[in-house]
Amino acid sequence: MNRRTFCTTLATGAALPAIAAARPADVPATASAWGNADDLRNLGIWDVHIHVGSPGATPEKRMETLLRSADRLGVERLCTMMSPPWQYEPTPEQFRRSNDDVLAIVKSFPERAFGFVYLNPRHLKESLAELERCVADGPMVGIKLWVGTRANAPELDPIVRRAAELKALILQHTWIKQRGKGNLPHESTPMELAELSARHPGFPMVCGHTGGGDWALGIRAIRDRPELHADLGGGDPVYGEVEMAVRELGASRVLYGSDANGRSFASQLGRVLGADISVADKKLILRENLRRLLLPALTRKGIRA
Amino acid sequence: MDRRSFLTFAAGSAGLAATGGAAAAPAAGDGFVDTNVHLGSWAVRRGWADAPAELAARLRRHGVTAAWTGHFDAVLHSDLGGANARLAAACAGSGGLLVPFGTVNPTFPDWADDLRRCREVHGMPGIRLYPNYHGYGLDDPRFAALLARAAASRLLVQIAVLLEDERSQNPALVAAPVNLAPLPEVLAQTPGARVMLLNSGGRVLNAHTPLLQRLIQAGCGFEIATLEGAGGLGALLQRSPGAKVAFGSHAPWFYFEAALLKLQESELTAAQLAAVRHGHATALLSPA
Numbered sequence: 162m163n164r165r166t167f168c169t170t171l172a173t174g175a176a177l178p179a180i181a182a183a184r185p186a187d188v189p190a191t192a193s194a195w196g197n198a199d200d201l202r203n204l205g206i207w208d209v210h211i212h213v214g215s216p217g218a219t220p221e222k223r224m225e226t227l228l229r230s231a232d233r234l235g236v237e238r239l240c241t242m243m244s245p246p247w248q249y250e251p252t253p254e255q256f257r258r259s260n261d262d263v264l265a266i267v268k269s270f271p272e273r274a275f276g277f278v279y280l281n282p283r284h285l286k287e288s289l290a291e292l293e294r295c296v297a298d299g300p301m302v303g304i305k306l307w308v309g310t311r312a313n314a315p316e317l318d319p320i321v322r323r324a325a326e327l328k329a330l331i332l333q334h335t336w337i338k339q340r341g342k343g344n345l346p347h348e349s350t351p352m353e354l355a356e357l358s359a360r361h362p363g364f365p366m367v368c369g370h371t372g373g374g375d376w377a378l379g380i381r382a383i384r385d386r387p388e389l390h391a392d393l394g395g396g397d398p399v400y401g402e403v404e405m406a407v408r409e410l411g412a413s414r415v416l417y418g419s420d421a422n423g424r425s426f427a428s429q430l431g432r433v434l435g436a437d438i439s440v441a442d443k444k445l446i447l448r449e450n451l452r453r454l455l456l457p458a459l460t461r462k463g464i465r466a
Numbered sequence: 467m468d469r470r471s472f473l474t475f476a477a478g479s480a481g482l483a484a485t486g487g488a489a490a491a492p493a494a495g496d497g498f499v500d501t502n503v504h505l506g507s508w509a510v511r512r513g514w515a516d517a518p519a520e521l522a523a524r525l526r527r528h529g530v531t532a533a534w535t536g537h538f539d540a541v542l543h544s545d546l547g548g549a550n551a552r553l554a555a556a557c558a559g560s561g562g563l564l565v566p567f568g569t570v571n572p573t574f575p576d577w578a579d580d581l582r583r584c585r586e587v588h589g590m591p592g593i594r595l596y597p598n599y600h601g602y603g604l605d606d607p608r609f610a611a612l613l614a615r616a617a618a619s620r621l622l623v624q625i626a627v628l629l630e631d632e633r634s635q636n637p638a639l640v641a642a643p644v645n646l647a648p649l650p651e652v653l654a655q656t657p658g659a660r661v662m663l664l665n666s667g668g669r670v671l672n673a674h675t676p677l678l679q680r681l682i683q684a685g686c687g688f689e690i691a692t693l694e695g696a697g698g699l700g701a702l703l704q705r706s707p708g709a710k711v712a713f714g715s716h717a718p719w720f721y722f723e724a725a726l727l728k729l730q731e732s733e734l735t736a737a738q739l740a741a742v743r744h745g746h747a748t749a750l751l752s753p754a
Contacts, residue, residue: 215696230697230731338633339640374634397631397692398724400514422696427731431724437514 204444205237206430207451209367210332210394210418213266214245220262221269227422228273234426236419238466240451241266242277242305242332249345250309253287256280260295267300271464275455276301277332281309282316283347289319296329302458303330312349313356321361328457332367332392333357337375351382351389358386365454367416370395376402380409387414390454393446394418398428403436403446412442416451497531498743500725501624501689502664502714503564505556506538508629510636513718521718522560528722531744533564534624536594540569541629546580554588567594567624572608573601578615585619591751592622594664596629598641605648610656617658622750625649627666628692629719643669646677650684660685662750665716667692671702682709687750689714690728690742699742700732712746 208231217223224241231239244262248255256279267276278295280288295301304324310316312333324331335351338344351372358366371391372379380402383389391406391414406415419429433446452466459466503525505518515521525533535557539549550568557564568584570577570593584590593616602609604625616623628643635641646669653659663670663686670678671693681688690699691714702709715725729739 216701227696229733233731233733234727336633339635340637343633374631396634398720399511399630400718400721401511419696423694424696425694425698425724425728425731426696427727428694428724431727432721434727435514435721435723 204235204448206235206417206447207238207240208236208394208419208421208426209240209392209416209451210369211239211241211421212243212245212423213241213262214247215422220244220265224266224270224274228270230421230426231273234430236426236430237273238451239274240277240303240332240418240455241274242303243279243307249307250283250347251279251281253281253284253291256284256288257291260291260301263301264295264299271300275303275459277303277305277330279305279307280320282306282314282320283310285316285319289323292320292323292327292329296324296327300462301329302455302462302464303332306331306333306349308334308345308348311347311353313353317357318360321357321364321366325361325364328461330365330367330454330458332369334369335379336370336373337378338373340375340378351379354389355382355386358383358389362388364388365390367392367418367454369418370420371402371406374399377405380406384409390414390416390450392416392418393432394429395420395424398432400432400435403432403438407436407438407442407446412438412445413450415442415446416454417447497529498713499747500525500530500533500715500717500722501662501712501747502691502716503533503535504538504717504719505535505553505564508538508719509542509639510630511719514721515718518556518560518564522563525717525722526563528726530563532562532747533717534567534592534747535564536567536569536624536626540594541596541599544574546571546574547583550580550584550588550590554590566590567592569594569596570612571595571600571602572606572612577608577612581612581615581619581621585621590621592624592662594624594626596626597644598626598628603645603648604652610652613652613656613659613661617656617660620658622660622662624662624664626664627669629665631668646670646681649686650677650680653684653686660687660750660753662687662689662712664689664714665692667694671711672698674705678706678709682706686710687712687746691716691720691725693728697732699728700734703732703734703738710746710750711742712750713742713744 213223215223215226217226241263244259259279263276267274278301282288333354335349335354337350341350351368354368365388367390368383369392373396391410417433419426433443515524537549537553543549546569553566557566568590570580584593666688687710689712715722
């Protein structure tokens, strides 16, 4: 699907308004009035959070599979991180292998994929070296931290400082399972990411999943850290998350992310398109906020966006 | 679905949105059946439509021609007869859009009369069960008895595998997903039983386990509200072409658009699209 077709779809059937009483002034009352077709045609969605675990014999083939779905929904740019097998606490050899896959994807799809280097701060020296290989000297523009080390651990500080020098965007996975009791041993919460952020004021980071299913607690946890941005992706498309995030954080701190291929682009886009927020806010969330956050790194790399 | 089909459908939705009334309801072939809708509020969070009229109006604007609807009251209330009566009354005011699916708990005394009222008093075409909140497993003889009586009454039985992700449940309201392993055998022993699973994505549809194949062979129906994965619907139908997968949104708990866009995310044939939109639902409700 090209962008024009996608926008026609949005304007006619897919993106519908919600509760009339709660609708901001510029949310259209009917689907046919959803946005301006030219605006939407020029939008192009940026996704802050995808993985390449889709079927395919090579990383490039897996990305091709994923892009077929992304294209049908107008997702233009994809922050790409981690390649299977998924390893909670990867050794340096394992995270280097995963990053090799992402490097191959970025090389093959330079117009679509932004690479995020996967690190495990438990192996700090090797992680810093990998940051140099993939971001300082390579084409990647961000860092992915998963469940190898809790976000408030001191090992993250040298990584954050170097990321700031490189203008790389950090996405830290967070989840709150059963009020935190169900988390993996080293799985971070938004509260722990807020602690890290407080040690690095002014440095923007992305709160991956924003606590997942318990996003209402996650949003509260990052509210007072203006550098932290809420990634909406990865949980069920439950009504209310987008509305609360915009209300509590402001739309400029909210990002569309899918967590594809595990999640569906559709289910995660649906929560933004169906939200009771303004069209202007949807545009920020679907593209402009992420573009703004990545622009320093993209400029440094000479990547046009 | 090819792009043309989707856009034809989408254009129909736009027309509805512009007029916004029941009189503009599309023909059956243009709209679709949403098999997974609830009235009321779930205990821990609001949905996007509180009032039945608002829910119905908004589903109509999306092109929905029938919405199989349960009531959240039925999950935790003990007076299921009252909850079912309220559900029936609320649906009756929807101009035929909301189709009531009452609830029966086979661990309750005289549950059979709740079932009888669903059919004979309220004219419901099916019932919706919440075994994980109602305290029984699918290997419980009382479930088998309920299934047999529902089959005799020609009622479709929907089983809600879960209502919300178990990882995010309030600690005071925890319910593990329903264990479906006994279901194929129970179905094999119950001639005429028709069963559809709601919210089975994470446990069954996404997992591609042998259990899924056994459920398909047993004639179970499914819906897509919790089906995940990029291009997940197309992938499911490719690896399990015999699966009876209907449209379901889990509205208003989930955003309706999340399910709607799944029809666009995968490249489906016109026949597959029609089956998901209304074909499988129609067949489940009115078997040949």
